[in-house]
Amino acid sequence: MSPFEVLSDYERRSLAHVAGLPEQLDAPGLWRGVGYRIGERRLASGFEEVREILPLPQVTPVPGAQPWMLGLANVRGNLLPIVDLKQFLEGERTVLHDGQRILLVRQPGGDVAVLIDELFGQRSFNEQQQISDEQVEAEQLAAGRYTHFIDRAYRLGDQPWGVFSLERLARTPEFRQAAA
Numbered sequence: 001m002s003p004f005e006v007l008s009d010y011e012r013r014s015l016a017h018v019a020g021l022p023e024q025l026d027a028p029g030l031w032r033g034v035g036y037r038i039g040e041r042r043l044a045s046g047f048e049e050v051r052e053i054l055p056l057p058q059v060t061p062v063p064g065a066q067p068w069m070l071g072l073a074n075v076r077g078n079l080l081p082i083v084d085l086k087q088f089l090e091g092e093r094t095v096l097h098d099g100q101r102i103l104l105v106r107q108p109g110g111d112v113a114v115l116i117d118e119l120f121g122q123r124s125f126n127e128q129q130q131i132s133d134e135q136v137e138a139e140q141l142a143a144g145r146y147t148h149f150i151d152r153a154y155r156l157g158d159q160p161w162g163v164f165s166l167e168r169l170a171r172t173p174e175f176r177q178a179a180a
Contacts, residue, residue, distance in 0.1 A: 029127035031154075034103070035120035035161065038086050041141060043150075043164040044123045045103070050166065051111060052104040053119060056082075056096070062178075067093075069178040070115065078111070080104070081178060085114040088175065089145045107170035114166070123161065125154035136162070148172070 001009070033044040034053070057073040059082050065071070068087040072079050082102060086094045094100075094115055102113040131153050136142050139160045142150040149169055150162040169175055 030124060031126075031163070032122065032124045033163070035123035036101075036103070036116040037118040037120065038116060039090055039092070041146065042120070042159050042161045044125075044154075044161050045164050045166045049105060050103050051106050054102050054104065054113070056100045056102055056115065066178050073113065075104075075113070080111055080113045082113045082115060083175070083178070085116060089149075103166070105166045105170050107176070112170065114169075123156070125156065125161065129154040129156060131155050131160060136160070 031046075033046045034050050035042065035044045037043070054075065057075055059071040059073050061071040062069060062081075068084045070082040070084050073082050074080075084094050086092060094117060100115060100117070101119045102115055104111050104113050131139075135155075136150070136153045139153070141153050141160050141162045146162065146164075149165045151165065153160050153162045155161070
């Protein structure tokens with residue numbers, strides 16, 4: 001065959017091949033999001049709530065800010081407030097390390113970045129993995145301040161995962177008032 005015929009054959013075969021998806025994106029009861037860890041809790045937030053995931057940039061402290069407000073960072077020419085989510089929710093400062101990430105969250109008046117302990121990447125859960133409210137309480141997943149932001153949870157393997165609402169967090173008056 002000539003080179004043209006070989007290329008034509010490749011084209012014909014590739015157009016005839018319909019690649020299947022590894023999982024159905026529109027499957028009923030399937031929930032997908034970004035998985036991460038805050039303290040001992042494994043959480044996930046919807047893709048629509050996370051604008052971007054970045055390594056922790058250099059942070060400049062802001063005098064007179066709340067203790068959970070780490071400071072400001074320049075991300076591509078935009079000043080972003082960086083919040084220690086663990087300290088905001090649990091009152092305990094996150095131990096900083098090289099592999100940490102921030103989640104950029106859209107909020108009225110500009111984006112905010114929240115520091116997480118560990119990023120797990122994409123997570124998918126189905127209805128059969130959802131756990132009851134009693135199990136959520138027994139796991140202490142939605143205890144303390146987490147109660148306001150976790151509506152449901154799933155079990156993947158032996159780990160419970162809470163669905164954490166970053167949108168609700170960004171609307172919380174205390175979160176929006178970072179001045180001490």
